[in-house]
Amino acid sequence: MSVRIRMLFMVVLAAAFASAAAVAQEGRGDVIYVPTPQVAVDEMLRMARVGPKDFVIDLGSGDGRIVITAAQKFGARGFGVDLDTYLLKMARENAKQAGVADRVQFYERNLFETDLSQATVITSYLLPEMNERLRPKILALKPGTRVAAHDYDMGEWYPDEQKTLIVPEKTVGDPGKSYVFFWIVPALIAGEWESLIPVGGRGVIYEFDFDQSFQKVSGDVRADGKDVRLPLFNVRGDEVRFEVDVPQGAGMVKHRFEGRIKQDAIEGTVTIGAGQKPLKWTARLKKRGEMRMTALDATLGALR
Numbered sequence: 001m002s003v004r005i006r007m008l009f010m011v012v013l014a015a016a017f018a019s020a021a022a023v024a025q026e027g028r029g030d031v032i033y034v035p036t037p038q039v040a041v042d043e044m045l046r047m048a049r050v051g052p053k054d055f056v057i058d059l060g061s062g063d064g065r066i067v068i069t070a071a072q073k074f075g076a077r078g079f080g081v082d083l084d085t086y087l088l089k090m091a092r093e094n095a096k097q098a099g100v101a102d103r104v105q106f107y108e109r110n111l112f113e114t115d116l117s118q119a120t121v122i123t124s125y126l127l128p129e130m131n132e133r134l135r136p137k138i139l140a141l142k143p144g145t146r147v148a149a150h151d152y153d154m155g156e157w158y159p160d161e162q163k164t165l166i167v168p169e170k171t172v173g174d175p176g177k178s179y180v181f182f183w184i185v186p187a188l189i190a191g192e193w194e195s196l197i198p199v200g201g202r203g204v205i206y207e208f209d210f211d212q213s214f215q216k217v218s219g220d221v222r223a224d225g226k227d228v229r230l231p232l233f234n235v236r237g238d239e240v241r242f243e244v245d246v247p248q249g250a251g252m253v254k255h256r257f258e259g260r261i262k263q264d265a266i267e268g269t270v271t272i273g274a275g276q277k278p279l280k281w282t283a284r285l286k287k288r289g290e291m292r293m294t295a296l297d298a299t300l301g302a303l304r
């Protein structure tokens with residue numbers, strides 16, 4: 001074979017490989033393959049405060065960059081799932097190259113059928129309708145599980161944090177920009193709770209009725225027979241913190257409640273009045289409520 005013909009042959013072969021790779025790298029399943037820019041990957045993992053104790057699951061892992069970065073830069077472990085065998089092979093190869101193959105795995109698995117219970121952090125770059133389809137499954141995970149997504153949000157479940165990054169090389173979605181979203185799975189607080197709190201030398205019953213829309217909570221408290229509207233507050237994982245002015249004697253006294261939501265109790269402290277010492281506070285669940293799956297604005301309308 002002459003040098004010219006051999007070179008021509010090599011060019012044709014290279015082109016064939018390139019096009020095969022391009023086809024294989026389009027991804028498989030419910031969304032095509034587009035990688036998250038590295039700067040956005042780093043920000044997602046920073047926002048989710050990923051560390052060595054974390055187990056990260058990337059849903060639709062592409063070339064593996066999110067889970068690999070979580071292991072390489074943040075010391076985490078984890079796995080990615082994808083349906084594209086070419087991308088899975090590439091991800092495993094990239095993990096080896098990055099020296100983290102012992103801490104990350106990549107499985108050929110449908111993300112909608114993946115067991116997420118091991119995750120402390122879930123990441124994704126999926127279409128909005130896929131995020132919404134995943135939402136009930138994510139909300140059923142252990143409270144405090146962190147979720148970071150690129151470019152697309154979770155509909156009515158507003159993010160706890162979000163950032164816009166300028167990424168000049170990005171040509172898809174909103175070109176030149178990456179949107180990074182972060183949520184914490186909230187504990188279920190919706191329902192009726194009761195506590196006995198020592199006030200002025202006697203036990204006073206406080207009855208709480210919490211109305212919850214994802215991490216946003218509103219409702220009422222009935223203290224010593226008087227009803228008070230609770231200001232809107234957030235549940236952060238299993239942590240709850242809110243303040244309310246309760247009528248006592250001739251005036252109103254500020255109560256600051258802080259606690260952790262358990263299965264059927266909230267345990268923490270209440271500080272009654274400025275400069276006072278916190279008292280132990282336990283609320284017992286009387287009647288379990290349901291989390292509203294509607295946006296905050298609609299919820300506020302419904303609550304009034």
Ligand SMILES: C[S@@+](CC[C@H](N)C(=O)[O-])C[C@H]1O[C@@H](n2cnc3c(N)ncnc32)[C@H](O)[C@@H]1O
Pocket residue numbers: 026027028029030031032033034035036058059060061062063064065066081082083084087109110111112124125126150
């Ligand atoms: C937009 S890419 C994101 C890749 C990677 N997470 C990143 O951010 O760089 C989406 C990936 O999801 C995969 N995918 C699509 N539908 C899927 C499904 N039902 N189960 C598993 N993977 C899926 C595609 O093959 C593709 O690699």
